[in-house]
Amino acid sequence: MFGIGDFARLGLVSVRMLRHYDAIGLLRPAHVDPVTGYRSYQAAQLSRLNRVVALKDLGFTLEQVRAILDDEVSTEELHGMVRLRHAELEARISADRARLRGVEARLRAIEREGGMGTADVVVKKVAPMRVAELSALAPSYEPEAIGPVIGPLFGELCARLDAAEVSPVGPSVAYYLPEGDGPVRVHAALPVSAEPPAGGGLRVVTLPGIETAATVVHHGSMDGVGATFQALAHWIEENGYRSLSLGREVYLHCPEEEDAWVTELQIEVTSPGTAPRTSAATGLRTSNGTATS
Numbered sequence: 001m002f003g004i005g006d007f008a009r010l011g012l013v014s015v016r017m018l019r020h021y022d023a024i025g026l027l028r029p030a031h032v033d034p035v036t037g038y039r040s041y042q043a044a045q046l047s048r049l050n051r052v053v054a055l056k057d058l059g060f061t062l063e064q065v066r067a068i069l070d071d072e073v074s075t076e077e078l079h080g081m082v083r084l085r086h087a088e089l090e091a092r093i094s095a096d097r098a099r100l101r102g103v104e105a106r107l108r109a110i111e112r113e114g115g116m117g118t119a120d121v122v123v124k125k126v127a128p129m130r131v132a133e134l135s136a137l138a139p140s141y142e143p144e145a146i147g148p149v150i151g152p153l154f155g156e157l158c159a160r161l162d163a164a165e166v167s168p169v170g171p172s173v174a175y176y177l178p179e180g181d182g183p184v185r186v187h188a189a190l191p192v193s194a195e196p197p198a199g200g201g202l203r204v205v206t207l208p209g210i211e212t213a214a215t216v217v218h219h220g221s222m223d224g225v226g227a228t229f230q231a232l233a234h235w236i237e238e239n240g241y242r243s244l245s246l247g248r249e250v251y252l253h254c255p256e257e258e259d260a261w262v263t264e265l266q267i268e269v270t271s272p273g274t275a276p277r278t279s280a281a282t283g284l285r286t287s288n289g290t291a292t293s
Helices: 003-012 014-025 045-055 064-069 075-112 143-163 224-239
Strands: 039-041 122-126 128-140 173-177 184-191 203-207 208-219 248-253 261-268
Touching: 003 014, 003 039, 003 045, 003 064, 014 039, 045 064, 045 075, 045 143, 128 143, 143 203, 203 208, 208 224, 224 261
Parallel strands: none
Antiparallel strands: 122 208, 128 184, 128 203, 173 184, 173 248, 208 261, 248 261
């Protein structure tokens, strides 16, 4: 038998916590001296204490912990519950981190308002590009909505090209097309010269050339790309251009460390007074020449 102080040290908890668990009937002492009121515990009770603390630390209320333990769940069932709760907490942490990155990106956009110089922007012509691509819907343009979609798209696209023994001939490209007021069609594309075999699940299209594109190079993680795009938008307006399409992203250098990424951002533009025309982001042509949008 161990006194409450020794048992607390063995269980890595406080004496006050043990007294609370006793008061609510969650972990009763093995013996209470009728004269002194001193509590004593058995080593075997460490097993229940470990379960109480583990479940509590995973976010279960003490009432839920008592219900779980009183149901005498097996060790296997307990492990399953802990793994499930662990996954829920990991997902919550990931979502919180994504929101924090979004806030930081907005702050960077605020800091950079009006801060992009003429030397940072290159106005140039972009040649048509034949690409293999995959697409999927994202719920919005928010980084936390785009990220979970575009990453797996590029992974699947690379896997299918490898299976078809077709090698990309240039850097990867992403572009986005709205579908109504909310969802966004995310396109992941890789330039190819060879025709992938039929049945590989790959769509080959020609991205139209852009006669006049305002471009800028974004350095770092794509979490902060919004600030660079917004700075480019300010430059376009301040220099008398008009935007014709949503931007493309050309991933020039993508090492494992995302802070070292180098991405060219492209927005199709026209000078004031130029007649509007079909955006280069639409009117794609498939490998058989059929127009699509």
